[in-house]
Amino acid sequence: MRSHVPLLVGLTGPSGSGKTFTALRIATGIQTVTGGDIYFIDTESRRALHYADRFKFKHVPFDAPFGSLDYLEALQFCVGRGAGVVIVDSMSHEHEGPGGMVDLHDAILDRMAGDDWKKRDKMTMLAWSEPKQKRRRLINGILQLNANFVFCFRAKNTSKPVKGANGKTEVEQMGFMPIAGEEFVYEQTLNALLYPGANGVPTWEPEGVGEKTMVKLPRQFRALARRPGPLDEEVGMKMAQWAAGDDAAVDEGGDEGRAVSDMGEAHNDSEEGDTSPSAMKARELIAKAEAVRSDFDLEALEKEAAPHLEFMADDWAAKVAAAIEAARPVSADQGE
Incomplete structure (x- = not known):
């Protein structure tokens, strides 16, 4: 009760x-x-x-x-x-x-x-x-x-x-x-x-x-x-x-x-059901991180993400940060 x-x-x-x-x-x-x-x-x-x-x-x-x-x-x-x-x-x-x-x-x-x-x-x-x-x-x-x-x-x-x-x-x-x-x-x-x-x-x-x-x-x-x-x-x-x-x-x-x-x-408790601004922008940024192929791509993505992370809910901000970090070694290898 x-x-x-x-x-x-x-x-x-x-x-x-x-x-x-x-x-x-x-x-x-x-x-x-x-x-x-x-x-x-x-x-x-x-x-x-x-x-x-x-x-x-x-x-x-x-x-x-x-x-x-x-x-x-x-x-x-x-x-x-x-x-x-x-x-x-x-x-x-x-x-x-x-x-x-x-x-x-x-x-x-x-x-x-x-x-x-x-x-x-x-x-x-x-x-x-x-x-x-x-x-x-x-x-x-x-x-x-x-x-x-x-x-x-x-x-x-x-x-x-x-x-x-x-x-x-x-x-x-x-x-x-x-x-x-x-x-x-x-x-x-x-x-x-x-x-x-x-x-x-x-x-x-x-x-x-x-x-x-x-x-x-x-x-x-x-x-x-x-x-x-x-x-x-x-x-x-x-x-x-x-x-x-x-x-x-x-x-x-x-x-x-x-x-x-x-x-x-x-919004639902699941990620799939979350339609908040944080979720929608985070999904977009994560998709871009997965498509990074060069240092130039990575730098552009970091610039785009920075102002959004300021307002983004913590859980989604963490997912975006992790996706960008995961893209970093890939871009570095391809940039050599």
Whole structure:
């Protein structure tokens, strides 16, 4: 029987979508069921204090550096002092903020290759090893903490070049994508997308190719897709009741919402069933690695893979890295 399952709620959206206010509403609802204090880890220049008159929470200002393990230390600090719910706004600094994952990668690359740009290209993938290991320690650490979490992710409207049916390069609109590693999204119990000006009203069936993979609404919460208005205290309360073992709290109509993206089902646990952006790009890169026939091919592949590995889920990134490494001796032999 399910009992006291921690909730990890993700809110993804650009500035002005209502993430901060919505996070406080959801956390307040969760607190009515679980008890404990609400702690707010604030990386956004004390923005949470704009709502201090309306919501009761303990404010934890969090400044740079924004390393993965710095985030883990802040979370452990809150839970160690009795937090029942921890809000993090914004989690995106862990990725692109000062001292974050991208900064760490660049610093390691500087140490390994300096200003030798050819060497930097070759070492780029290796330089991601330490940042990714630290992020995995953060995620594993979060999963060990006995509390509920609401993570706010900044989002940006993105696109990527793809080859069309006619063989020409076309631009595919990905939509608003979280500034974070996919690993975080996969670990969320629920991940909501808030468009600009949404004021906390989620979009559960977005149009963007990337957005479809980032929205996560598992079966037990599909009634939310039919619920009008913003995510609020009642939503937080019902999710917490479900997490405490009350299935009736959120079951309001069976499976009518099956069209809504459920990453746990739509992507399947098997590699063959995984249609996430990480999986699709990884398969493409692995196929190219298997076709490498020269040092020139290998160098071109490494340049292509480097920016994608930054955002790719750990398991797929490891597969791509292994495929490229396996191609290296073949290309070297043929290049002699």
